[in-house]
Amino acid sequence: MDQKKKPGLFANFPPVSTKEWEDKIQIDLKGADYEKRLIWKSPGGLKIKPYYRAEDLENLPHTKVLPGESPYVRGKKIKYNDWIIRQDFETPDHSEANRLALQAIEKGVDAVGFDATEVTAEAEMKTLLNGIDPEKTAIHLVHGKSYPELLDYLIAVTSRKKSKGSLNFDPLGFFVLYNKFYGNKEDNFQEAKAVIEKAKSKLPGFFVLSVNGQHYHNAGASVVQELAFALAQGNEYLARLTDLGLSVDDIAPSMQFSFGAGSNYFLEIAKLRVARMLWAQIVKQYQPADEASEKMQIHVYTSSWNKTLYDPYVNMLRTTTEAMSGSIAGADSITVEPFDNTYKRPDDFSYRMARNQQIILKTEAYFNKVADPAAGSYYVENLCDSIGKAAWDLFLEIEGKGGFIQYASDGLIRTEVEEVCQKRDMDIAMRKQVFVGTNKYPDTDERKLDKIEPRAKLSDLSGLRQYRGTQAFEALRMAVENHADKGFETPRVFMFTYGDPAMRKARASFASNFFGVAGYKIIDNLGFPDIESGVKAATESGAEIVVLCSSDPEYPEMAPAASQIKQQSPNIQVVVAGNPKEAMDELNQAGVDHYVHVRTNLLEALTRYNELLEIV
Numbered sequence: 001m002d003q004k005k006k007p008g009l010f011a012n013f014p015p016v017s018t019k020e021w022e023d024k025i026q027i028d029l030k031g032a033d034y035e036k037r038l039i040w041k042s043p044g045g046l047k048i049k050p051y052y053r054a055e056d057l058e059n060l061p062h063t064k065v066l067p068g069e070s071p072y073v074r075g076k077k078i079k080y081n082d083w084i085i086r087q088d089f090e091t092p093d094h095s096e097a098n099r100l101a102l103q104a105i106e107k108g109v110d111a112v113g114f115d116a117t118e119v120t121a122e123a124e125m126k127t128l129l130n131g132i133d134p135e136k137t138a139i140h141l142v143h144g145k146s147y148p149e150l151l152d153y154l155i156a157v158t159s160r161k162k163s164k165g166s167l168n169f170d171p172l173g174f175f176v177l178y179n180k181f182y183g184n185k186e187d188n189f190q191e192a193k194a195v196i197e198k199a200k201s202k203l204p205g206f207f208v209l210s211v212n213g214q215h216y217h218n219a220g221a222s223v224v225q226e227l228a229f230a231l232a233q234g235n236e237y238l239a240r241l242t243d244l245g246l247s248v249d250d251i252a253p254s255m256q257f258s259f260g261a262g263s264n265y266f267l268e269i270a271k272l273r274v275a276r277m278l279w280a281q282i283v284k285q286y287q288p289a290d291e292a293s294e295k296m297q298i299h300v301y302t303s304s305w306n307k308t309l310y311d312p313y314v315n316m317l318r319t320t321t322e323a324m325s326g327s328i329a330g331a332d333s334i335t336v337e338p339f340d341n342t343y344k345r346p347d348d349f350s351y352r353m354a355r356n357q358q359i360i361l362k363t364e365a366y367f368n369k370v371a372d373p374a375a376g377s378y379y380v381e382n383l384c385d386s387i388g389k390a391a392w393d394l395f396l397e398i399e400g401k402g403g404f405i406q407y408a409s410d411g412l413i414r415t416e417v418e419e420v421c422q423k424r425d426m427d428i429a430m431r432k433q434v435f436v437g438t439n440k441y442p443d444t445d446e447r448k449l450d451k452i453e454p455r456a457k458l459s460d461l462s463g464l465r466q467y468r469g470t471q472a473f474e475a476l477r478m479a480v481e482n483h484a485d486k487g488f489e490t491p492r493v494f495m496f497t498y499g500d501p502a503m504r505k506a507r508a509s510f511a512s513n514f515f516g517v518a519g520y521k522i523i524d525n526l527g528f529p530d531i532e533s534g535v536k537a538a539t540e541s542g543a544e545i546v547v548l549c550s551s552d553p554e555y556p557e558m559a560p561a562a563s564q565i566k567q568q569s570p571n572i573q574v575v576v577a578g579n580p581k582e583a584m585d586e587l588n589q590a591g592v593d594h595y596v597h598v599r600t601n602l603l604e605a606l607t608r609y610n611e612l613l614e615i616v
Contacts, residue, residue, distance in 0.1 A: 018053060025050075042267060043424050044222025046386050052378035060385050062277055067371040071280035073273050073384065074372040075330035076295050082368040083326070084333035085358040086299070088113030088142055090345060094127040102131055104351065108359050111138035111165070111333060116150055125153035134158045138333075139165035147208075148191050155202045166207040166256050166299075169195060172233050173212040176408055179463035185405070192237070193244045196254045207256035207297055209237060216413075217260025218305045219464045220421035223271045224387060228394035229404075229413055230257060230275070235282050235395075236404035248286035252293040261322040262303040268322065269374050270383035272298060272329035277384075278392060300326035300334045305467070307342045309448050309474045311437020315339035320357050327358075327367045328374050334358060342468065344453040414464055421467075428469055429603035438470045439602060442516040447481055448474075473517060476606050480519040483615045491520040491613050494543035496534050497527045498558060503551035507577035511547040514577075514596050518606045520545070531557070535564045538572075544613055545573045547596070552580040559583070559590040566591035573612060 029037060038050040057063055065071070068078040075081065087109045089100045101112040112132070119125050119141075129139060139158075144150045147169035154163075171188035175181050181188050192209055199208040213230030221229070234255065241251050257275065261268045280294035288294065302319040316339045326334045336357050338350035346354075361367045374380045398407045407413060427433040434440045484490045493515040497504040504527055512522045523541055528534035538546045538561075546565055548558050555576065562574045576587060579597040596605060610616070 044224045044420055052382050056378055056382050060381055063381055070291055070294055071277040072295055073277035074375055077371050079371060081371050083331050084110040086111035086333045086335045087355050088335050090115055092118040094124055098128055098130050105137050109355050113140035113142045116141040116144040122153050122156050125157045129157055134163035142168045148195055151195055161204055163203055164205040168210045169208055170210040170212050173215055176215060177463045189240045193241055193246055196250055207254055209255045211257045214258050214260035214301045215464060218466045219417050220305055220424055221417045222420050223267050224390045227271055227275055227391040231278055231395050232398040232404040238286055248288045249290050249293045252283050256297045256299055258299045260303045261300050261325045262306050263318055265321050265325055266380055266383055268325035269329045270380055270387050274384050274388040298331050300331040302337045305469055308435055308438045308470045309343050310446055311443050312339050314437050316353055323358055323361060327361055429601050431602055435470050439473050439517055444516045472603055477519040479615050492523055492543040493520045493545045494523045494538045494541045495525050495549055496538050496546050497525050497549045498534055499550040499554035504549045507549040511577040531561045535561050538565055539568045545575060547575045547577050549577045555580045555583040556586050559586045562590040562592045
């Protein structure tokens, strides 16, 4: 048979138009609201369609460029997607930090980050960097008291122009967090100018001015906010420093942007791609002599906002997807935070796991082999367009209100981020956003109180508040643990299962999950053949809470159980798993105290139970 005439696979599958898809969807919705059921609204309000098609790419100009071409939406690299594996060490002890860094370098990292707050002399810098070749391993000073001084120590110790690394010198980032400049604003920009000029001649391989976009991320900001605020912050540096006589070709190549990467996989990929594109547009307005000045240097930190104290190994799963987002999006370097970083100083094991996650992505998954692997994805490319437009609009709004410093001084950044946080907090409380092991599927045998080490806190900052989304739930559970440590019984929850086997099992599972989030002891049962035996077992169990678990039609049969339990043990809280509206009057009259179901605010409910049980 002539191969040219042989029907291809797609000949058996004729194309389906968008109208046909939409008509079929409307039939399947059976009158339900399309937008409410199928349009997903991201934190921050982006409307994401349920599907995208090839035709959705036709009017997206950013899809027409190649990797390595301005505006770099597809990355700065042409033939590959390699990135620098970086590991940061929190300890301010110079010798210990050096030991950890040398160990990490031997095990495969390309860059190391240090807390240099206690480095106040050249000799201390020598101790910190002893045995590290800064031409092969990039050096990043993440914390410091005086970055101009640290730069001098670096120049004295490295004395090589091929040295690589960065200074986390970000006066505007300090201003956002603390609602004030250290020293004063004018001196800060003069310092920035001096640092850029000195580094240009002495350490040209160093990025000496930072924009810490992850501060917004770790305060709970949306991807649009994180992106727009970081861009506005970067633009403020360009505007102020060009006014002081530097050219954009001096400033932009000396800058490094850091972003947080959270669990929202595709949004995070799109965010970083858009960041490069919009930054190139901003730099272009300053008329650089070299097009390379439009390139954004991006470092990615895995998120701290979504990390949990409980079930901490889940954090490794989270950071894996976050590192994947960063690498697919073309990040220049990535720091995977150790999984136990939320509650103690990382140890050798957690550091090893963190760096091996990136090494596996390179050496086993080959994420570094293909330039811009997300290119052409209908979903990702349209996300880029939506995020780009929303972030640009917010950026222009900031500029229209006087620029970044004025916008932050007026409290608008904090106010707008807190508005998003309120929505996110409610989603967590209602379990619309799930944190495995914390607000759903808890390990009820786990204890955390005795494992927590004192950690530096940013919660008392007068500016942008850094927090983790699960803190309120963790506080509830730790209160229960603390209650037990004082010699009191851990609250017990008895599952009174009766009637339809499938429904009683499903509702007992739901209620066990519900109360397990607070660390209560769950007493489950296979099912009672009659009300009397169930009441007897419930009252003899010593449980403070008894949950009736059955089907809606059978709940009226269980009303006498509630009445009998209350008569025998008035202090027991009788709860119904579900929302049986037709039986509620009868159940309430029988003594039922509360109902728990999918529309219950979990955080409010557990707070109430802790109060009823006098757990504070």
